[in-house]
Every structure is written in C-alpha cells, then in structure tokens.
Amino acid sequence: METKEPITPEERREFREVVGLFDTVDNLQSAIDDLLTRGFDRSEISLLAEDESTREQVGAKRSVELEDNPKTPRIPYLEAESLNEGKASLVGILFYVGAIVGALVVWTTRGAFAESIFAGVLTGLVAALIGIGVTKLIGGRQRSWARSQLERGGLLLWARTFTAERERAAIDAMQRNGGHDVHVHTAAA
Template structure:
C-alpha cells in the first residue's frame, strides 16, 4: 500500500463523540472538569458556538435537534484558568503601556521626574480601568452565550472519543454531573 493511501484511509476514519445537554453553566463546567481529570484533552471537548454563528448555521432549531448534527458550529473549550490568565495579562499590559506612555509624555513636556512618575501611575490606572471594561464586556458576552444556549434547550457539550473506554468515561462523566440526553453518536468523515 502506498504511503498516500494510508494517509487517505486515516483521514477518512470515523470517530464517535459523546454528547450531553446541561441545564446550567455550573453542571457543564463540572462535567468538563470531570472529563479533563479522566484523561480527556481540551482539544477533544467542544461547545456550541455563539448564538449568532449557531443561528446562521442551524437556524432556530433546539439543542436536541442539533446535538447530533455535523453542521452545528462548535467552539473549542478554553479552561477558566487560561481565561483568567488572559484577563490578568490584559490589565497588566494596559497598565504598563499606559504608565510608560504617561511618564514619557510628562517627562518630555515638563521635564520633572516626580511629575512623570505620578503621571505614569495615573495613566496606568486609567488604562487598567479600560482593560477592566473590556473584561466586563467579555463576561457579558459569555453570559449572553449561556442564556441563548439555555433558551435553545440547554448547553451542549461534545467529547470526541477514540476508544470504548473513552466513550464509557465520557458517558459516565456527563451523566454523573447532571447531563441529560447523554449518548454516543458517530461523526461521518469529511
């Protein structure tokens, strides 16, 4: 068999996913945490994309109507810790940039070191407040995403599985954490 034929066969291989429906963000997060502690990588975990993308792709169908659809737009799961690190980095970066810009501006205009220090701190604080505002917008967007999904009938969670043991682990994790309509479905090759 030619090497190209092997790659083609591997690319066509079907895989299965365990899908579950959750009625709260807390239960969803608990199931994801359970999956991660039982050998799943976050690249194997996905959620329904934001409502605009979902509405464009699947219309106004309910979560139960799209849970087995290969057309359902998905987003990869991002750990809460990673989001928190990103938020902290944004605020820190904005503070740093604001402080440097404010200090340089005052130093060049006024030539006073003390005034430059105070201006830098003030500018950094203002820039940090802008960062906090951006974070609040992101949090509002996340809340709206969850509310839109719940209005569709629940928060969908998919876990890609390659073995029977992984299937059982995903089924157990989702059911143990309050998942409804938890089942396995096969994804057709692209």
C-alpha cells in the same frame, strides 16, 4: 486499476464522540472537570459556538437539533483559569503601557521627574480601568452565551473519543454530572 474504498473510520476521516445536554452551567462545568480528571485533553472537548446566526446557518432552533448535526459550529473549551489569566494579563499590560507612555510624554515635554512619575501612575490607572471594562464585557458575553443556549434547550458538550473505553468514561462523566440525552455518534472530520 481498482481503487480501494476506505474501510476504517480513519480512512473515511470519521471520528466518534459523546454528546450531552446540560441544564445548568454548574453541571456543564462539573462534567468538563470530570472529563479532564479522566484523562481527556482540552482539545477533545468542545462547546456550541453561539451567535445570532449560528442556529439560522444550521437550520435548527432547539439545542437537541444541533447535537448530531455535522454543520454545528463549535468552540474549543477554555478553562476558567485560562480566561482569568488572560483578563489579568490584559489589565496588567494596559497599566504598564499606560504608565510608560504617560511618564515618557510628560518627561519629554516638561522634563520634570516627579511630574513624570505622577503622570505615569495616573495614565496607567486609566488604562487599567479600560482593561477592567473590557474584562467585564468578556464576562457579559460569556453569561449571554450560556443564557442564550439555556433558553433554547440547554448547553451542549461534545467529547471526542477514540476507544470504546473512552466512550464509556465520557458517557459516565456526563450522566453523573446532570447531562441528559447523552449518546455516542459518528462525525466527519
């Protein structure tokens, strides 16, 4: 019996994508916004996953060495609005939980309504301040991520494409917004 060799990209579990390198966070964000307005889904857009060991794992120092490497670790794109909503939710939830816990502790130990309200507000504010501190750490990590990549040659952006028309749209969006070394490559799923 003869086995059939995969002939289409889908059968070979391959896909095509456009990759570009950006010199500023603003240009990167403009290109992403342009891709989104052209109908690309957030799930089709990815960025370099940066940590201390990322480049060592792949064996590359400069960003251009990572563009077409199938082992390059990536992260999905998250909109700034989504991150801000998450940060606000964290602060709000911590305030709420802190207020409830503080009020219940005082209410059960002292039985005084006014003191319970005061304790709830106070513990809620303390918990919210902790949440604000955590959001500052998240913002610091984002800045560190961008700075680290820029020091090594630029910010990488990938956009998965399924048709020649979408490839042209992605190339145009990246080039119009300051991307360089923009090209199409085939990657394995």
